[in-house]
Amino acid sequence: MKKSVLLALVMACPRLMRGQDAAVVDALKNELRELRQRTEQLEEKIKKLETAPPPPSAPATNAPPVVTTEAPSSLWSPTKPITVGRAGNSYLNLSFDGLFAAGASTANDAQIPALQPGGHDPIQRGFTVQNIETTFEGAIDPFLRGQANIVFQLDRNSETTLELEEAWLETTSLQGNLTLRAGQLLTDFGRLNSTHPHSWNFADSPLVNARLLGPDGLRNPGARLAWLTPTPFYSELSFSIQNSAGETANSFRDDHGGGAYLGRAHNINGLRGLGDMLFDARYMASFDLTPEQTILAGVSGAFGPNATGRHEDTQIYGVDLYWKWKPSNQSSGFPFVTWQTEAMLRHYHAGAFSEDFDGNGTIDLDVNQNGVIDTVPAELLKDWGFYTQLAYGFHKGWVSALRFDYVDRVHPGRYEAVFGDDPDRTRRWRLSPNLTWYPSEFSKVRLQYNLDERVGFGVDHSVWLQFEFLMGAHGAHNF
Amino acid sequence: MKKLFFVFTLAALAMTARAAHKLEVVATLPDLGAVAAEVGGALINLNTLANPAEDPHFVDPRPSFAKILNRADLLIEGGAELEIGWMPPLIQNARNARILPGQPGHFIAAEGMEIKERPTGPVDRSQGDVHPSGNPHFMMDPINAGVLAGRLAERLGKLDPEHAAQFTANAQKFTDELKAALPDLEKMIAPMKGQKVITYHKSFTYFMDRFGLELFDTIEPKPGIEPSPSHITSLIQKAKGAGIKLVLIEENRPRKTPERVARDIGAKVVVLHHMPESGPGRYLPWMRGLVEAIVQASKNP
Numbered sequence: 151m152k153k154s155v156l157l158a159l160v161m162a163c164p165r166l167m168r169g170q171d172a173a174v175v176d177a178l179k180n181e182l183r184e185l186r187q188r189t190e191q192l193e194e195k196i197k198k199l200e201t202a203p204p205p206p207s208a209p210a211t212n213a214p215p216v217v218t219t220e221a222p223s224s225l226w227s228p229t230k231p232i233t234v235g236r237a238g239n240s241y242l243n244l245s246f247d248g249l250f251a252a253g254a255s256t257a258n259d260a261q262i263p264a265l266q267p268g269g270h271d272p273i274q275r276g277f278t279v280q281n282i283e284t285t286f287e288g289a290i291d292p293f294l295r296g297q298a299n300i301v302f303q304l305d306r307n308s309e310t311t312l313e314l315e316e317a318w319l320e321t322t323s324l325q326g327n328l329t330l331r332a333g334q335l336l337t338d339f340g341r342l343n344s345t346h347p348h349s350w351n352f353a354d355s356p357l358v359n360a361r362l363l364g365p366d367g368l369r370n371p372g373a374r375l376a377w378l379t380p381t382p383f384y385s386e387l388s389f390s391i392q393n394s395a396g397e398t399a400n401s402f403r404d405d406h407g408g409g410a411y412l413g414r415a416h417n418i419n420g421l422r423g424l425g426d427m428l429f430d431a432r433y434m435a436s437f438d439l440t441p442e443q444t445i446l447a448g449v450s451g452a453f454g455p456n457a458t459g460r461h462e463d464t465q466i467y468g469v470d471l472y473w474k475w476k477p478s479n480q481s482s483g484f485p486f487v488t489w490q491t492e493a494m495l496r497h498y499h500a501g502a503f504s505e506d507f508d509g510n511g512t513i514d515l516d517v518n519q520n521g522v523i524d525t526v527p528a529e530l531l532k533d534w535g536f537y538t539q540l541a542y543g544f545h546k547g548w549v550s551a552l553r554f555d556y557v558d559r560v561h562p563g564r565y566e567a568v569f570g571d572d573p574d575r576t577r578r579w580r581l582s583p584n585l586t587w588y589p590s591e592f593s594k595v596r597l598q599y600n601l602d603e604r605v606g607f608g609v610d611h612s613v614w615l616q617f618e619f620l621m622g623a624h625g626a627h628n629f
Numbered sequence: 630m631k632k633l634f635f636v637f638t639l640a641a642l643a644m645t646a647r648a649a650h651k652l653e654v655v656a657t658l659p660d661l662g663a664v665a666a667e668v669g670g671a672l673i674n675l676n677t678l679a680n681p682a683e684d685p686h687f688v689d690p691r692p693s694f695a696k697i698l699n700r701a702d703l704l705i706e707g708g709a710e711l712e713i714g715w716m717p718p719l720i721q722n723a724r725n726a727r728i729l730p731g732q733p734g735h736f737i738a739a740e741g742m743e744i745k746e747r748p749t750g751p752v753d754r755s756q757g758d759v760h761p762s763g764n765p766h767f768m769m770d771p772i773n774a775g776v777l778a779g780r781l782a783e784r785l786g787k788l789d790p791e792h793a794a795q796f797t798a799n800a801q802k803f804t805d806e807l808k809a810a811l812p813d814l815e816k817m818i819a820p821m822k823g824q825k826v827i828t829y830h831k832s833f834t835y836f837m838d839r840f841g842l843e844l845f846d847t848i849e850p851k852p853g854i855e856p857s858p859s860h861i862t863s864l865i866q867k868a869k870g871a872g873i874k875l876v877l878i879e880e881n882r883p884r885k886t887p888e889r890v891a892r893d894i895g896a897k898v899v900v901l902h903h904m905p906e907s908g909p910g911r912y913l914p915w916m917r918g919l920v921e922a923i924v925q926a927s928k929n930p
Contacts, residue, residue, distance in 0.1 A: 292731070295721070323726030327699065378699060378724050384692035436692035441680065444691050476689055478680040479881040482853070483687030546855050546883070590854060591714075592754060621754075624710070626717045629690050 242288045245622030247348045249281040255600075255612035259306075264573060265602055265610055268355025269366035270303070270347040272614050279304040280616070281347045283315070287623065294319045299346060315346070315369065327378040337368040338376070338388050338432045339450040340492045341470040349627055351490075351541050352582055353598045353616040357555040358535030361574065362466055362496045364400025368452065370428060385435035394428035394454040395421075401464045401496060402428055402454040413526050413565030413572065414503040416457035428454035434470075436629070446472040446629065459501025459528070468494040474629075486543040493536035500563070502528040526568060532560035533575055547588045555580040571606055578604040592620045652789050655701040655728075657712050658685050660768040661738055661777070662907030663915070665705055667803040668781045670909070672792050676701075677907035682881050685904070686853070690715040690722075698723035701734065702788055705781070708739030709765035736784050738777050742767045745834055757851025766903075770835035771811060771916050775804040803912075810913055814920045815840065821927055825871060827864070827896070829878045829887060832903050836919065845873055848887055856886060868894045874927055879903035899926040 251272040257265045259274045272278040282302040289295045298317040305311055318333030336344040342356065343363055359367065372392025379385045395403040395418050403426070405416045421427075434448030450468040455461075469492070476486040504525035535557030543549045558577040566572050584598035596616040603609050654673045656662035662677035669675060676697050679688045685707070698704060698719055706712055720728065727734035739762065747763030748756075767773045782800035786793030822841035829848045837844060845868060850860045868890070876891045876898045878884075884898070891898045899922055905915030 289730075292729075320721075322721070322729055324724070327724045329724055378695070378722075384696040438691060438693050444689070444693070446692060474689065477683075479682035480687060481684045481879075481881040481883065483684065590754070591758065624713050624758075626690070626714050628718045628722070629692055 242286055243623035245285045245287075245620060245625065247281070247283045247285070247618065247620045249283070249348050249616065249618045251278045251280050251353055251614050251616045252276065253612060253614035255610055257602075257610045257612070261607075261610075264607075265604075265612070266354055267357065267360035267365055269360070269364075271354040271360075272612075273306055280353075283346065283348065285623075289322070290319060293321060293323055295322055296320070313366070327380070329376045329378075330373065331376070332373040334371050335369060335374060335390075335392070337363075337370070337392060337428070337430050337452060338374055338390055339363065339368055339430055339452050339466070340432075340468045340494070341446075341448065341472055341490060342492060343367045343369075345627075348618055348620070351488075351539060351549070351551045351586075352553055352584060353596055353614045354582075354600070356492070356537035356539075356553070357557045357578065357580060358492065358494050358537055361535060361557050362401060362494050362533060363452075364398060364404075366398050366400075368400070368430075369398045370394070370396060372428070374430075381435070383435060383437050385433065388430075388432045390428075390430040392428045392430070394426060399428055399454070401452075401456065401466060401498065403457045405457055412458070412498060412500055412531060412574065413563060413569050414458050414500055418457050419460070426455050428452065442478055443473065443475050444629070445474075456498065456500070458499075458503065462499045462501040462528075464499065465497045466494060467496075468492060482546045484543045484546045484548075486541075488541045489539070490541075491536065491538040493534070495532065495534045498531040498533070500526075500529055500531055500565075502526065503565075526565040529564050531563050531575070534558060534560060547590075549586045549588070551584050551586070553580075553582045553584075555582070573604070573606065576605040578602065578607075591624075594618045652702045652785065653700050654703045654705065654785075655698055656907060657688075657704070657706045657716060658768075659904045659907040660774075660912070661705045661707060663905045663909075663911040664768075664774050664777050664803070665781060666907065666909040667912065668778050668796055668800045669785060670795070670799050672789065672795060673785070675907070679904075681902065681904040681906050684879075684881055685711055686714060688712070688715045690719045692722070694719050695722040698728060699725050701725060701728050703734050703736060703784065704728040705736045705738060707765055707768070708737035709744060709762040709767075710760040711739075711765035733784070733787055736781065738780075739765060739767065741780050742773055742776060745838070746831065757849075758853035760852075764831055764834050766832045767835050769833060769903075770839045771807045771814075771913075772839065773835065774912055775807045778803045806913060810917070814917060817924055818842075818920050821924070824875070824927070825873050826875045826877055827868065827873055827887075827890065828876070829882045832879055833877055833901070840920065842923075845871060848876075848878075848890060861886060861890060865890055865893045868896075875899050875923065877901055877923070897926050899923055 249270070253272060254275045255262055255265060262272070262274055266272055270280045272280070280303070284300045286298045287296070296319045299315040301313040301315045303311045303313070314334055316333070316335055318331050318335045320331040321329055324330060338344050340359075342350070342359055347355075355365075370392040372390055374388055374390040376386055376388035379387055393399070397404050397407075403418050404411075405418045430450065430452045432448055432450040434446060436444060436446040438444050448470045450470070452466045454464060456464045471489075471491045473489045474486060475488075476483070480486070502525070535555070537553055537555045539551060539553035541549055541551040556579045559575040563572065563575065566575070580603075581601045582598055584596055586594055586596040588594045594617065598614045598616065600612040600614070601609070602612065652669070652673045654665055654669055654675050656665050656675065656677045658679050659677050659681040662675060665673070666675055678694050678697070679685055701723070704720075706716060720730070726732065729735060744763035744765075744767060748759060748761060752759050752761050768777070778800040782796040785796045789796075818840045823843060825843045825845040826837070827845050827848060831844070831847060831852065834844065836842075846864055848861070848864070849856050871894075873894055873896050876887050876896050878887045878898060878900055880900050880902055887898050890896070901919055901922055902915060905911040
């Protein structure tokens with residue numbers, strides 16, 4: 151500072167300096183000395199003010215932010231960005247996350263949506279804008295905190311789509327070890343469903359999540375009550391009640407855009423009562439096996455009506471397991487090994503279906519006109535699947551991972567005997583090795599290879615390069 | 630029989646009352662735990678979350694930690710964004726209104742400390758993961774440990790007024806010990822005053838300022854950013870002939886790069902405990918250990 155004052159004066163008065171006028175130089179010298187003394191005094195004062203501890207009686211964090219008398223350079227100027235995303239002393243933590251993919255597949259563009267069924271998966275050869283997410287998060291008042299995740303995507307026609315992924319409030323100080331969350335929320339089912347794509351270890355959604363919970367996962371407006379149970383280890387029991395209608399409740403009251411799903415038309419009728427809501431329960435427990443190993447296991451169930459008839463419903467059951475090893479001398483969070491597995495079983499009670507296919511006013515019983523009655527009877531459709539994945543953070547910023555996906559039907563549906571095998575139910579598997587590089591905590595580049603085999607379609611090879619950037623508030627994820 | 634029942638009830642009541650008086654204290658990091666143990670003594674139940682050897686920026690928010698926090702009367706965290714990557718979800722999951730930010734049960738050690746390297750100009754992440762609140766490794770200065778002890782005694786006294794005097798006395802005793810030991814440590818390290826050293830991360834700034842060592846440069850080019858080969862080459866070129874004798878690294882850092890730098894510039898790698906163990910009687914021996922390790926290394930090049 152002292153130097154800069156001197157320098158400024160010197161630069162401002164070049165003519166005087168060149169003039170070699172001794173008297174003027176002396177006067178200037180005196181003036182400078184005085185200025186320097188004054189600056190030093192001021193700096194001393196500033197230092198004192200900056201370092202003075204807050205009065206001990208003041209509550210440490212409730213107090214308004216301490217206004218330090220800082221050097222003028224720290225004041226806002228038009229060349230500096232306005233920071234609202236600084237965690238710790240703001241009303242709102244704001245972050246912006248961009249997740250993109252680029253790549254190619256032996257499946258052609260028309261087949262890729264079936265090959266990559268997840269809502270944030272790559273949608274075509276070339277580039278995909280997977281997930282452009284703005285997250286707002288912060289304390290609402292002493293009793294509540296809130297979070298909202300708003301997602302932009304580009305579809306195959308480069309049209310922008312907008313999704314309200316989550317927007318909820320949550321209690322922070324409810325009695326009885328309870329937490330209540332309400333708003334638009336991801337259902338607390340399994341491990342992956344309630345997380346956002348940027349935190350996933352792979353460039354795409356596991357097949358079982360996309361097939362049984364839905365391409366966009368299971369989420370809807372509703373409320374969730376979670377209880378930290380009084381066990382000696384960590385365990386949590388949660389119940390949710392949510393709307394059961396719409397495309398984000400794919401196995402429940404979704405009309406599937408008016409098209410056939412599981413061989414039937416789906417019609418959403420109005421809500422008749424509490425029984426038409428989507429109910430979800432989850433219990434999870436965690437143990438530290440050693441000081442370096444932690445395990446987390448959960449069971450989940452989601453129950454609600456589906457749109458194939460007035461009294462038809464769906465049950466989805468899930469188990470999940472997560473294990474992590476991280477040595478007690480880790481540096482920057484590395485090295486580590488994680489193993490994550492989820493398995494799900496869906497019971498879909500599908501209603502009887504027959505319709506006037508050719509529009510001649512009578513119900514068509516023999517669609518194929520081969521003398522066989524083609525009306526689809528009511529039936530119970532059982533589907534299941536799992537994924538298991540291993541990730542190894544072997545060097546700071548470097549993670550290699552391997553995932554195996556498998557989905558299948560327990561037995562063919564009777565409608566499939568009529569219409570043929572349904573690709574939404576037939577067996578398929580996928581093997582996905584990948585390598586991810588995190589240049590910092592706020593960016594990543596991931597190269598993933600998928601080996602897919604689908605019954606009736608054969609083998610496909612895909613390579614996806616995924617890249618991500620995160621700006622704004624420093625994220626912190628649950629274990 | 631009735632009398633016996635009465636006695637039992639009374640004993641049970643007395644026990645719960647005593648148990649209720651013992652504050653449940655949770656320290657996020659072992660250095661904070663070491664000081665809390667000095668101040669709280671046997672009057673508190675102390676739990677410490679992170680391991681001494683691990684990187685305090687990247688501790689996993691294990692669910693078992695939330696369970697410990699659920700019972701806590703007082704949470705002591707470092708602050709200055711040191712635990713920002715793992716504490717927020719734990720506090721949310723703990724379901725404990727006593728330790729929420731702003732409550733008397735939430736204590737931030739950084740408040741009231743003279744925080745160094747607080748950026749005064751504009752900060753963004755092109756500079757790496759710079760903490761806008763400054764360098765959070767302030768527990769490396771024994772004077773700051775004394776400051777923390779005093780403030781902690783005050784807070785503990787507020788939560789457990791019955792033992793306030795004891796907490797203050799404990800803090801005073803600890804501070805006196807620090808003050809008594811400091812001249813000795815300063816004398817030991819005095820021959821090295823003004824020596825330039827290389828560190829991995831800016832973890833040792835407070836320690837070096839206290840004991841008169843100077844930072845030449847860091848192995849990581851920017852906070853939290855992995856050094857590239859070109860950064861290491863230019864660091865070596867710059868450091869050659871600068872008379873640097875020591876490269877200080879935390880015990881959990883990768884050794885290969887620091888050892889290469891040290892070899893190429895004719896210096897020596899000193900591996901230091903960046904944290905003491907949590908518990909009573911740990912802080913001062915740790916500090917002494919750091920000084921001794923550095924002095925020893927400089928004696929045997």
